[in-house]
Amino acid sequence: MGKLEAAEIIDQHRTFFLTGKTLDPAFRKEQLTSLKGMLKSYQQEIYHALKNDLNKSEYEAFTTELGYLYTDIDFALKHLKDWVSLEKVETPLTHKGSKSYIQKEPYGVTLIMAPWNYPLHLAIAPAIGAIAAGNTVVLKPSELTQSTSTILADMIRSTFDASYFTVVEGAKDVSQQLLEQRWDYIFFTGSTNVGKIVMEQASKHLTPVTLELGGKSPAIVDQDAKIDLAAKRIVWGKFTNAGQTCVAPDYVYVHEKVKLKLLRAMKKHIKSLYGKKPVQNYDYVRIVNKQHFDRLNAFMTDGEIIHGGEINEEKLTIEPTILDKINWDDAIMQEEIFGPLLPVMTFSSLDDLISEMKEMEKPLALYYFGENELKQQKLMLNVSFGGGCINDTLYHLANPHLPFGGVGNSGMGAYHGKYSFDTFSHRKSILKQTTKFDIPFRYPGGRLARAVIKRLMN
Ligand code: NAD
Numbered sequence: 001m002g003k004l005e006a007a008e009i010i011d012q013h014r015t016f017f018l019t020g021k022t023l024d025p026a027f028r029k030e031q032l033t034s035l036k037g038m039l040k041s042y043q044q045e046i047y048h049a050l051k052n053d054l055n056k057s058e059y060e061a062f063t064t065e066l067g068y069l070y071t072d073i074d075f076a077l078k079h080l081k082d083w084v085s086l087e088k089v090e091t092p093l094t095h096k097g098s099k100s101y102i103q104k105e106p107y108g109v110t111l112i113m114a115p116w117n118y119p120l121h122l123a124i125a126p127a128i129g130a131i132a133a134g135n136t137v138v139l140k141p142s143e144l145t146q147s148t149s150t151i152l153a154d155m156i157r158s159t160f161d162a163s164y165f166t167v168v169e170g171a172k173d174v175s176q177q178l179l180e181q182r183w184d185y186i187f188f189t190g191s192t193n194v195g196k197i198v199m200e201q202a203s204k205h206l207t208p209v210t211l212e213l214g215g216k217s218p219a220i221v222d223q224d225a226k227i228d229l230a231a232k233r234i235v236w237g238k239f240t241n242a243g244q245t246c247v248a249p250d251y252v253y254v255h256e257k258v259k260l261k262l263l264r265a266m267k268k269h270i271k272s273l274y275g276k277k278p279v280q281n282y283d284y285v286r287i288v289n290k291q292h293f294d295r296l297n298a299f300m301t302d303g304e305i306i307h308g309g310e311i312n313e314e315k316l317t318i319e320p321t322i323l324d325k326i327n328w329d330d331a332i333m334q335e336e337i338f339g340p341l342l343p344v345m346t347f348s349s350l351d352d353l354i355s356e357m358k359e360m361e362k363p364l365a366l367y368y369f370g371e372n373e374l375k376q377q378k379l380m381l382n383v384s385f386g387g388g389c390i391n392d393t394l395y396h397l398a399n400p401h402l403p404f405g406g407v408g409n410s411g412m413g414a415y416h417g418k419y420s421f422d423t424f425s426h427r428k429s430i431l432k433q434t435t436k437f438d439i440p441f442r443y444p445g446g447r448l449a450r451a452v453i454k455r456l457m458n
Pocket of ligand 1: 113114115116117118122140141142143170171172175176179189190191192194195197211212213214215245246247336338364406411
């Protein structure tokens, strides 16, 4: 794709947006309904693409990608009327006679850039918010999951007006062409490094951005935690999608007194969830490509493998693996792991751990396992991170009433449920003044104004 082509797509979208069609909530509802219908009718092709790209089973594809989208669309359809309605706010006494409200207006022409790890869900979920808020959408899927990218392009082309919702496929060069254009909003999901490029490019046009990035999200297991349950929930959160989940626990910090118990329980749960030979398992999710496979493999020389460690180079699968004797100097602790390797480290004092966490980059998620409410509150109050759970992993992102997003290095802005609509809407403040009377002291020069100002100044 050349510069001209990118500019042409945006021109067409802008022309469409300026017709005002998307301002009508009925139009938005129609589009959301078409989106749901599209996903339903392409369901088999979607399963096939996700199997091809990441070896996802139909069960995993439904529970981690498609199912969420159906729920998200239904939620938006149900609440859209409320979301678009004028939000009345109070007016102070000094503004007597006037009324104030906030009107939510679409930004206009939006760009959504998606990563490969949940290639369908992370492409369509932001689009639901963009459509609900009345924007047009240009979607750039990840080139690393080519089958899903192709099916996204095909189904969106056959369902939507190309000037309203378009998929542009391609690699880095295509992203760069797109980023040079003037957008009204950019929603990016991906790595922190590329997030910085997106923000830099957006700044040239003062385009607002949402950046959904990654980071090293800890799971902290305290000595009073229900260890077996903690182990089960960590294993599930870590190894779903073979660890290629932005909010997966990256590593475990366990209280030294319960370490052995936790390790034993985690091994047991890995076996019961993935069987004795996960890399041979027909439905075990694979690593997205050889480059990531090699990157992860290299980490296995860090510390000591106490569970797993088996790989299948042909299938690009890596067994759920637990690594012990890890410290912060190891290569595995220098970047987000994004794979089925779980380093375990110990702590002896939660206060010391909190001080350590406060010095680190803010992660996308944090999970704390422990029964003591004061300790829970202390950690939540003192450590900054995007979002997380007490006594669970991942579950927070499936609650549409919670905003989902990062902070600091893990991103900015948030979405899901109404927050998706808000993210893609400008909040326009309107004051409607009365013409029935006119308060004199607001104008300079009058005797009354002088008296009021004098009183206020004393
Ligand atoms: P990535 O940053 O490499 O790619 C994301 C998108 O950016 C792709 O569409 C890609 O084509 C494009 N891109 C890549 N390099 C570019 C460049 N130099 N200039 C312009 N565009 C470029 O990310 P990824 O590898 O696809 O995804 C993994 C990362 O995404 C992890 O860090 C993960 O934590 C993060 N992630 C975050 C969330 C979230 O919701 N916060 C969700 C999933 C993944």
